[in-house]
Amino acid sequence: MDFSLTDEQQQLQRTVRDFAQAEIAPHVMVWDEASRFPAEIIPKLAELGLLGVIFPETYGGAGFGYIEYAIAIEELARVDGSVGLIVAAHNSLCTNHIYKFGTEAQRQKYVVPLAQGKKLGCWSLTEPEAGSDAGGTRTVAKRTPRGWVLNGAKTFTTNGHYADVCVAMAVTDPGKASHGISAFIIEKGTPGFRPGKKENKLGMRASDTSEVVFTDCLAPEENLLGKQGDGFVNSLQILDGGRISIAALALGMAQGACDAATKYAQERKQFGKPIGEFEAIQFKLADMATEIAASRGLVYRAAWLADRSIATNGAIRYTKESSMAKLFASETAVRVANEAVQVFGGYGFIKDYPAEKFYRDVKLCTIGEGTSEIQRLVIARQILGK
Numbered sequence: 001m002d003f004s005l006t007d008e009q010q011q012l013q014r015t016v017r018d019f020a021q022a023e024i025a026p027h028v029m030v031w032d033e034a035s036r037f038p039a040e041i042i043p044k045l046a047e048l049g050l051l052g053v054i055f056p057e058t059y060g061g062a063g064f065g066y067i068e069y070a071i072a073i074e075e076l077a078r079v080d081g082s083v084g085l086i087v088a089a090h091n092s093l094c095t096n097h098i099y100k101f102g103t104e105a106q107r108q109k110y111v112v113p114l115a116q117g118k119k120l121g122c123w124s125l126t127e128p129e130a131g132s133d134a135g136g137t138r139t140v141a142k143r144t145p146r147g148w149v150l151n152g153a154k155t156f157t158t159n160g161h162y163a164d165v166c167v168a169m170a171v172t173d174p175g176k177a178s179h180g181i182s183a184f185i186i187e188k189g190t191p192g193f194r195p196g197k198k199e200n201k202l203g204m205r206a207s208d209t210s211e212v213v214f215t216d217c218l219a220p221e222e223n224l225l226g227k228q229g230d231g232f233v234n235s236l237q238i239l240d241g242g243r244i245s246i247a248a249l250a251l252g253m254a255q256g257a258c259d260a261a262t263k264y265a266q267e268r269k270q271f272g273k274p275i276g277e278f279e280a281i282q283f284k285l286a287d288m289a290t291e292i293a294a295s296r297g298l299v300y301r302a303a304w305l306a307d308r309s310i311a312t313n314g315a316i317r318y319t320k321e322s323s324m325a326k327l328f329a330s331e332t333a334v335r336v337a338n339e340a341v342q343v344f345g346g347y348g349f350i351k352d353y354p355a356e357k358f359y360r361d362v363k364l365c366t367i368g369e370g371t372s373e374i375q376r377l378v379i380a381r382q383i384l385g386k
């Protein structure tokens with residue numbers, strides 16, 4: 001068993017780390033305070049291939065796998081979780097849904113510009129009344145001679161206001177429950193399609209989270225994505241990969257919080273010595289570092305399995321492992337960020353220091369792409385063979 005990263009992976013890690021320090025770090029608090037989407041960073045992410053990490057070069061992507069994807073998200077999140085979240089929703093939700101279940105024509109038309117980063121994507125499953133129970137989707141799509149007509153509203157869509165392409169789930173066959181839900185590709189500017197309320201959030205404030213509204217929105221027949229009625233089942237497979245990105249996001253933020261706390265513990269003096277010389281602080285740092293290492297093991301294992309799954313045309317499944325990685329890494333990140341604030345003492349509560357932002361941002365990871373409770377259900381079902 002080889003735990004080391006390849007030269008190429010180390011190179012990618014260094015590149016994204018340097019990029020995050022140079023291009024993101026100086027602006028993090030400005031974006032956060034203003035709750036401003038960092039549009040100027042999108043072309044730079046595209047230039048680095050980060051908007052097409054997991055797609056083959058023939059489709060405009062960087063040609064990497066899930067391990068490299070996890071590395072990239074981790075490095076971005078170490079500096080700003082919001083940028084990591086923008087990249088995650090674009091790659092493993094929107095673009096991957098089209099890449100995995102789209103026709104060749106849909107791949108050429110949508111995956112290529114999305115993976116090249118010329119377009120930004122979003123993915124809309126959640127509705128006000130259908131969150132954990134996404135099978136309770138109410139948005140409807142009716143087939144007409146002119147195409148599909150969508151009506152309804154989605155909530156909490158990452159990149160909702162800024163996306164050029166939206167993959168949205170809607171009921172096409174009422175009465176067939178989750179097997180009556182289909183996926184559609186909706187382009188920005190389609191009449192009857194508009195982003196709605198932008199949410200004012202606790203954390204991840206530079207990422208855009210908004211409603212997406214469909215009012216007699218007419219989508220061409222060919223914009224049905226995957227087979228009619230397979231939208232929900234396909235979404236579950238998309239979430240298997242997506243959860244690895246949320247796990248990596250949590251891992252990156254935990255590492256960022258731990259790094260900041262470690263540095264502070266060496267600088268801050270009380271009772272005539274650095275607080276890092278007190279055993280109480282040392283034990284916190286030791287627990288943080290150990291739990292982060294365990295998270296990284298789960299994240300990389302799930303990513304490795306995702307790559308093996310692609311290599312074996314889906315013969316290998318990784319539902320359980322991606323849920324485990326997401327559950328453990330996100331709950332670890334919440335604990336680590338909490339302890340980081342404690343290490344900073346009063347300054348942990350103040351916005352001049354990085355601890356409070358990690359504390360606010362990490363919480364999303366125990367909620368997005370399935371709450372911790374839902375991850376436990378998924379894992380239990382896999383263990384019990386249900």
Ligand SMILES: Cc1cc2nc3c(=O)[nH]c(=O)nc-3n(C[C@H](O)[C@H](O)[C@H](O)COP(=O)(O)OP(=O)(O)OC[C@H]3O[C@@H](n4cnc5c(N)ncnc54)[C@H](O)[C@@H]3O)c2cc1C
Pocket residue numbers: 089123124125126128130131132133155156157158159204209364367368369370371372373374377
């Ligand atoms: C910042 C942000 C970005 C997001 N981005 C996207 C996106 O891009 N696309 C998208 O489609 N969605 C997105 N979401 C939505 C997210 O996936 C949902 O919020 C999440 O799935 C939970 O749904 P809910 O908020 O309706 O909570 P609910 O489902 O109402 O859950 C409330 C509580 O009940 C618990 N609960 C519910 N059912 C059960 C059960 N069966 N057993 C035990 N406990 C249960 C939950 O764990 C939770 O604690 C985003 C959310 C946020 C906050």
